[in-house]
Amino acid sequence: MERSRKKRNFIIERIDSMIEQIFHNPDIYRIDVPLMGNPLKNLNSYVIKDNGESLVIDTGFRNEECLQVLMEGLKKLGISKEHTNLFVTHLHSDHLGLAQYFDYPDTRIYMGQRENYYFRKLLHGEVREERTRLYLAEGYPPKKYHEADNRNPARVFMPNKDFAVAEVTDGAHIRAGDVEVTALEMPGHTPGLMCCYLEKEKVMFTSDHVLFDITPNITNWPGMENPLGCYLKNLDRILEYEVLYAFPAHRNLSDKTLQQRVGEIKSHHEKRLQEIRDIIKKKPAGAYEIAAGLTWSMRGAPWEKAPEKQKWFAVGETLAHLEYLMGEGEILREQRETDRGWRHFYILK
Numbered sequence: 548m549e550r551s552r553k554k555r556n557f558i559i560e561r562i563d564s565m566i567e568q569i570f571h572n573p574d575i576y577r578i579d580v581p582l583m584g585n586p587l588k589n590l591n592s593y594v595i596k597d598n599g600e601s602l603v604i605d606t607g608f609r610n611e612e613c614l615q616v617l618m619e620g621l622k623k624l625g626i627s628k629e630h631t632n633l634f635v636t637h638l639h640s641d642h643l644g645l646a647q648y649f650d651y652p653d654t655r656i657y658m659g660q661r662e663n664y665y666f667r668k669l670l671h672g673e674v675r676e677e678r679t680r681l682y683l684a685e686g687y688p689p690k691k692y693h694e695a696d697n698r699n700p701a702r703v704f705m706p707n708k709d710f711a712v713a714e715v716t717d718g719a720h721i722r723a724g725d726v727e728v729t730a731l732e733m734p735g736h737t738p739g740l741m742c743c744y745l746e747k748e749k750v751m752f753t754s755d756h757v758l759f760d761i762t763p764n765i766t767n768w769p770g771m772e773n774p775l776g777c778y779l780k781n782l783d784r785i786l787e788y789e790v791l792y793a794f795p796a797h798r799n800l801s802d803k804t805l806q807q808r809v810g811e812i813k814s815h816h817e818k819r820l821q822e823i824r825d826i827i828k829k830k831p832a833g834a835y836e837i838a839a840g841l842t843w844s845m846r847g848a849p850w851e852k853a854p855e856k857q858k859w860f861a862v863g864e865t866l867a868h869l870e871y872l873m874g875e876g877e878i879l880r881e882q883r884e885t886d887r888g889w890r891h892f893y894i895l896k
């Protein structure tokens with residue numbers, strides 16, 4: 548629902564350089580957890596505190612800086628990690644990296660059922676194996692692929708100890724004191740990402756489903772059909788909820804409405820799809836070659852000079868768009884034998 552409103556300052560009270568109160572009644576805080584050396588820059592760990600109970604939403608990477616900032620932040624808010632519940636919105640390590648530190652008899656670590664299933668697959672290396680096979684078939688040079696894959700922060704900062712998960716499904720209600728939190732499954736960015744919605748307060752924690760300063764990464768997931776198609780559907784779905792306050796998992800809170808931002812993200816993907824159609828029209832190619840022909844904002848560097856890690860993400864994004872066009876019946880994927888083995892080629896139908 549579109550509402551016009553003046554530029555607002557979300558900060559109700561700044562507690563220190565890393566913590567601010569952003570909502571009153573119930574009290575909601577944002578802990579600004581730095582993601583050093585990562586282009587995402589930070590993770591917003593949100594804390595709902597009400598009537599002697601609390602719910603922390605997302606944690607940061609499993610590394611020293613994140614651990615220190617998050618634990619210091621909770622301490623300043625008078626919350627002990629032994630007695631707070633945690634909601635992990637999705638399996639990326641910047642969101643669940645520190646989950647193991649909340650595994651106590653009196654706590655619950657909530658996570659979407661589908662997301663937990665994929666998280667386990669990821670932990671056991673199953674997603675990695677399948678993805679490697681696919682990316683090489685897409686023409687990714689093997690040496691460069693392994694170089695990027697080995698340094699992927701998704702793996703480096705993952706939990707290194709198992710923890711008990713309370714699985715939730717779409718529409719589940721969780722309580723934090725008197726506050727009712729509804730878990731909404733919005734697959735796309737990951738296979739089972741969840742947003743948290745406070746219906747009464749019209750607050751939506753959008754996780755990485757909708758970010759305001761950057762475009763959420765949509766990539767290929769082994770076993771998940773058409774992730775971009777799912778994502779676009781769930782961009783429409785999130786607009787079905789009345790939201791006055793949208794709190795994203797990274798960077799800044801914004802004055803834009805959810806509707807405005809969803810519109811911008813959709814037009815980004817439409818442009819990207821058109822670029823891909825234009826490339827395939829000229830010549831059938833695999834995802835690696837197609838990605839090299841697209842416009843990316845890799846800090847101004849041309850494709851050849853872009854960091855390998857960024858190319859790795861770019862190929863994933865390209866694959867998600869190619870799967871979408873396949874799903875729409877616009878293109879086909881062909882397996883062809885080349886002098887470097889069997890490769891995928893995308894052709895217009």
Ligand SMILES: [Zn+2]
Pocket residue numbers: 637639736755
């Ligand atoms: Zn993410």
